[in-house]
Amino acid sequence: MHTRFIDYRSDTVTKPTPAMREAMSAAAVGDDVFGEDPSINQLEEKCARLFGMEAAVFCPSGTMTNQIAIKCHTQPGDEVICEENSHIYQYEGGGIAFNAGASVKLLAGDRGRIHARQVADAIQPDDVHRPISRLVSLENTSNRGGGCCYDFNEIVAIKTVCQEKGLALHLDGARVWNAIIAQNENYLLYGSTFDSISVCLSKSLGCPVGSLLLGRGSFIKKARRIRKVFGGGMRQAGSLAAAGLYALDHHIDRLKQDHIHAQLLAACITKKHFVKMLLPVETNIIIFELQEGLSAPAMVASLKEKGILGYAISPVRIRLVTHLDISENDIHQTIEVLNAL
Numbered sequence: 001m002h003t004r005f006i007d008y009r010s011d012t013v014t015k016p017t018p019a020m021r022e023a024m025s026a027a028a029v030g031d032d033v034f035g036e037d038p039s040i041n042q043l044e045e046k047c048a049r050l051f052g053m054e055a056a057v058f059c060p061s062g063t064m065t066n067q068i069a070i071k072c073h074t075q076p077g078d079e080v081i082c083e084e085n086s087h088i089y090q091y092e093g094g095g096i097a098f099n100a101g102a103s104v105k106l107l108a109g110d111r112g113r114i115h116a117r118q119v120a121d122a123i124q125p126d127d128v129h130r131p132i133s134r135l136v137s138l139e140n141t142s143n144r145g146g147g148c149c150y151d152f153n154e155i156v157a158i159k160t161v162c163q164e165k166g167l168a169l170h171l172d173g174a175r176v177w178n179a180i181i182a183q184n185e186n187y188l189l190y191g192s193t194f195d196s197i198s199v200c201l202s203k204s205l206g207c208p209v210g211s212l213l214l215g216r217g218s219f220i221k222k223a224r225r226i227r228k229v230f231g232g233g234m235r236q237a238g239s240l241a242a243a244g245l246y247a248l249d250h251h252i253d254r255l256k257q258d259h260i261h262a263q264l265l266a267a268c269i270t271k272k273h274f275v276k277m278l279l280p281v282e283t284n285i286i287i288f289e290l291q292e293g294l295s296a297p298a299m300v301a302s303l304k305e306k307g308i309l310g311y312a313i314s315p316v317r318i319r320l321v322t323h324l325d326i327s328e329n330d331i332h333q334t335i336e337v338l339n340a341l
């Protein structure tokens with residue numbers, strides 16, 4: 001058996017580094033429900049400022065920040081427009097219906113991305129029979145789309161449609177860091193375009209938990225109330241925020257390295273006889289489909305015997321994700337294994 005697996009199952013598997021743990025143990029803490037945790041206040045302010053947003057609220061998960069946003073933007077029966085593979089629809093336990101009582105309009109996108117034209121066509125007419133279209137939610141990077149990035153011009157076009165029709169625009173930015181680094185984009189542009197943004201600290205960045213929801217002051221005030229209803233009001237959670245502060249300072253720029261690692265793996269995978277299709281690799285996610293007759297779970301099991309963990313996202317598709325805890329040496333070792341297959 002292997003003593004250490006090279007773990008590409010997800011970028012959620014990263015662990016706090018010794019320096020991050022030191023920052024966590026040194027953190028000043030207080031009761032955050034009373035607004036008295038200095039580290040959480042600092043993280044919320046830092047993150048809001050980074051994106052040019054008025055305010056932010058710290059939450060235990062990205063599911064919670066997305067769900068709070070949806071609840072704040074909608075009334076029961078309203079319609080949320082999103083891509084059919086989006087996390088808010090596929091992986092949040094039906095939360096849009098459960099938490100907000102909202103309905104969903106799914107659009108078929110291109111690797112998780114939708115066009116302004118599709119959004120415009122999906123908006124319901126003002127008709128008593130119809131739900132009220134209230135919110136558009138985008139995902140950048142797109143997880144099921146293989147970590148691909150929006151062209152920001154498309155986002156601006158979608159924003160224009162939303163403004164014309166009075167819809168709010170939310171970003172599920174669990175991996176917005178990867179998009180910003182890969183596309184060399186400006187954080188402030190995101191803040192000035194979206195009404196709300198959810199960002200995750202627990203993907204690739206080493207933090208044990210943590211997400212933030214960003215928005216206008218009045219929106220975040222409402223979001224704090226909903227966070228409490230959802231059971232997400234935390235007390236002396238400043239050490240978690242300290243991990244986030246540390247990650248923002250030390251683990252964002254290095255995402256470039258994860259993207260280079262993903263390219264190295266992709267260059268090897270694309271040449272393998274057992275691979276039918278590899279989604280274009282733009283950031284840290286690699287998704288490939290196996291040739292007819294081959295099984296993704298069987299291939300994942302065989303890689304595991306060789307010390308490499310991947311994830312079968314469908315009967316024929318495998319996902320590998322690079323992150324903080326994958327070293328250059330791990331990549332070379334993985335390429336050796338793949339070459340021997």
Ligand SMILES: *Cc1c(COP(=O)(O)O)cnc(C)c1O
Nearest residue numbers: 061062063064087139143172174
């Ligand atoms: C991981 C992820 C989330 C949030 O997931 P949590 O595990 O609840 O933090 C949201 N959106 C996307 C696209 C994700 O990949």
